[in-house]
Amino acid sequence: MSHADAVRSYWEAAERRDWETFASLLCEDVAYRLPQTGETITGKRRYLRFNIELPGDWHITVHRVLAGEDEAASWVRAKVGDDQQDALTFFRFDAAGEISEITDFWPERYVAPARPDGVVDER
Amino acid sequence: MSHADAVRSYWEAAERRDWETFASLLCEDVAYRLPQTGETITGKRRYLRFNIELPGDWHITVHRVLAGEDEAASWVRAKVGDDQQDALTFFRFDAAGEISEITDFWPERYVAPARPDGVVDER
Numbered sequence: 001m002s003h004a005d006a007v008r009s010y011w012e013a014a015e016r017r018d019w020e021t022f023a024s025l026l027c028e029d030v031a032y033r034l035p036q037t038g039e040t041i042t043g044k045r046r047y048l049r050f051n052i053e054l055p056g057d058w059h060i061t062v063h064r065v066l067a068g069e070d071e072a073a074s075w076v077r078a079k080v081g082d083d084q085q086d087a088l089t090f091f092r093f094d095a096a097g098e099i100s101e102i103t104d105f106w107p108e109r110y111v112a113p114a115r116p117d118g119v120v121d122e123r
Numbered sequence: 124m125s126h127a128d129a130v131r132s133y134w135e136a137a138e139r140r141d142w143e144t145f146a147s148l149l150c151e152d153v154a155y156r157l158p159q160t161g162e163t164i165t166g167k168r169r170y171l172r173f174n175i176e177l178p179g180d181w182h183i184t185v186h187r188v189l190a191g192e193d194e195a196a197s198w199v200r201a202k203v204g205d206d207q208q209d210a211l212t213f214f215r216f217d218a219a220g221e222i223s224e225i226t227d228f229w230p231e232r233y234v235a236p237a238r239p240d241g242v243v244d245e246r
Binding site: 034035036037038039040041042046049050053064066067068071072073075086088090103105106107108109110111112115116118119120121123 | 157158159160161162163164165169172173176187189190191194195196198209211213226228229230231232233234235238239241242243244246
């Protein structure tokens, strides 16, 4: 399976709550990192539990997937009810083609600072 | 120039404040989007001005670059003094190989919510 296909399967399996397929894509000592909180989750069993126990009826739409030799990136949109948020995720793969590292970013909306006159499009 | 090389040149030119090289990578009607604020900047001239007038003595370190057929993604770290922040950027390219679309995400730190017992690594 290509790394791009593995990333698409990862998100599709998460969306279906198909944890068997989801787990099959991960190596045993997968590391999941959330740089915004400083949290790390290590190991397939713990990372599965983290996902299975995520609160809310969340749904994922995949926007873009890019892959390199031993890495990949995705941009997805997560919806919970009327709320939606983009997630940017960077993956690394081991020699067996399993996901060994996942780094997730969840940027939130913020109020734009002042910009130079006439630079930003009118809305 | 490969799309991955174009993205590396984009960040290196920004870091050097080499606006001529930076501009040469962009198509005339490039669109820059900041989904977190809802802002869009359209056109090479305005997008250049936006960058040239960004406040602060910012410095960019490139962590990862991935490229596909007509797109690319990067993960960079921006430092301004002692502050640092990750930026995740998705690029599209036109048929001439120029950057036609840039979508930038600037996730900020937040306090982790409660997690299931024993899932997150001790720090």
